[in-house]
Amino acid sequence: MTEKTPCFWVPQDVIFFLGTEGLIAFNVFTRSHVEFDAVGLIDFLKTPKQIAEIESFIQNQSIGRGVRDVTWFSSEAGLLTDPSNLCRNPKTQWLSQASEIVQLLQNRWILISNEKGYRARFGVKQNIFDNQHFGNFHQQLGHQLRIVKRENPDHWWARQKYKDGKEELQDNLYKFIQYSFYQKHFKPENVCGKKILDVGCGTGFYSRHLARQGASVTGIDPNPEYIERAQSVAGNLGANFQVIDIAAGDSLKVLPSDAFDFIIFQDALMFYFVPYGNKKLNTRKTVLTELKRALKFGGILMVMEPHGIFWLQPWLGGMENPFTILTEYAFKTYGVTPTLSQLSEAFEEAGLKIKRIHEPPVSDQAKSFEPRGYAISRQFPQWWVFELVK
Template sequence: MTFVPKDVVFLPESTAAFPDRWVAMNVFARTAFGLSGEIFRLLGTLESDPAAGGDGPFRCWRVEYFSNEDGLLADPSRYRRAPEDWQELSLDRSALIAELKKHCILIDDEVAYRERFKPKRNLLDRERFGNFHQQHGQHMALTRRKDPADWWMRQKFTADQLSVRSDTLYGAIQSKFLERYTQERIGAGTLVVDLGCGTGVYSNLMASRGASVLGIDPNEAYLTVARTNAAPGTRFETMNIGQAGALDRIPTASADIVFMSDALLFYFVPFYPGQAADIGVLLKDIRRILKPGGSFVSLEPHGAFYLMPWLGAVDRPFVVVTEYLNKTFGIVPPLSQLIREVTQAGFAVTDMREIVPADYFENVDPRGHHFASEFPLWHLFEFRSLADPA
């Protein structure tokens, strides 16, 4: 029996210039299809009367696309917002049913459908949805023919990799927040270890506040850029963070602050299956490196709202949260899991901030600005290292 799963919501998208348009969105599968009113009505009777609605042709639209190809922090809703960009189709009944099944607006078998939410088995697996990392890697490698890791860097940083792009939410949220936060928190003589420093952008920012900063990253190509453009007070070393013994060269009790951004999530949801990243090893190293009473500062994507669809009016956003404690699509741990792992490793929470965009971004991306102003996309935690029980 063919039916609409309970995972589907219908969004009115009609305008005066483009009347009679709906989007059917499967909020779990992250798929969408454009419908006319006659199809909307057909779906309402399909389960009770499979022959209802006639044979067509039916007017409909392809609207779905991998919207994060426009940018890692672009609108993740995966359907084209502008009706003039919709690809119009005229389909008979059988072709329409096939298209709706392709986009998971209709299904035949609940068990087989649920099976699709498991992790991808490999790069070529198009049957299972997998998490965002797996979907993104597959799309970039097979469709865009680009290296996903290189593409990610270009979403956050300018082409020369020396500053954060102001035309994305990275600049409007992360960078603007850290400009203020480092001014409050860091002064002359502060000793900082920046784990996962990349090309050293935030290491240089902290050094500009008077800190002495040791930037650590496993990627030698990034560190080449960092060393070439190092601010006074910074130095950079290559180490495989999260592996036993990798940080042994950093002296014990040598740092006032250990800083990480956009990196801790990989210790909860690996970027690829079998990735070796041991958060226990990492946290033990961080405690050893910190001075007594020193702080571990973690700036990460938000455990509830990151990559959730941006729905509603531009200035009255809402979101459908489809998962929180048990992640299949998501790549960020729930707040409770993050806090529990860190506190059980010998830290106490001393501060937590949910970060929203700077005002200027409303003129760059109104929808992104209003959504992220209501549903934060990053949070910052300060964890204080407790006395070593040994």
């Protein structure tokens, strides 16, 4: 029996929009892009075709400069780099050879031949060498940093947030949204003389900010390198730091009860919904319940997290009217942030009440440093902040 020659088609997940030199084909789920200077070829691919037909079309028709790859894994440059994976100033060559074009279109999931096999690839990786699944954001980033770039993700995290000395923020959205929120909400009149716990404090940037406003701050983090760094630059500011493996067993039991006016838990609660690496974590209920115990009555536990809807969504469109394309919310295969109802359930389980929710705006200062990030985050908030009380 002779095998049927497979047909190839463009999956429904692909959209086209105008690029700088051609039409960009964007698979919105795999976040991969190919630029076409060959509009006739796009028209030809509207119906399923065999490889031989596609190759013969390319060889025999005028297809302009052909197609080129315009994909890069943009998050390797930082969490707040345009996450669309679209390379906006490509240096890649236009391909005009039929076999190369067909190969590129398959590699970038613009052409598929097996719907079931393609869909089955959307799922978590079983291990870092699993090439059969795309994996979620943590896994894709981990793969890119560890396997492709041979970089320690801890170093990557610090460099994308801080300038070389690790004491000054980069001129990116961390500074123009997160820090700007701190500057507005944690002024000396609100925090001077208050006791603050900074959970998952990293290298202590925000602990130091709070200490400079006159607060007495304790920063805790599981990473000894970060804590050493935090301690060494804090000088005689009112901040002290301790290595505590927040995620492990009853490690948080060492915290005093009813002791803190504010507890800050920033960019870390999401690990208790979608863990990164293989580490076994405390349940979120355990962590939040312990933090509630350590909070004074009348005190505030401030949970600041990447926005569960808009964070890591592609930054598309022009600067005046930016837009994004949402591909998931309730059932995430790429995203790693909890939904609003998952968060509120976790708070309720720990007996915490939501006092207020903020969606911090971007400061106008961002406009000149990060125009695309400014445009998108003016419309679509990148973090949400929950003020919780007990």
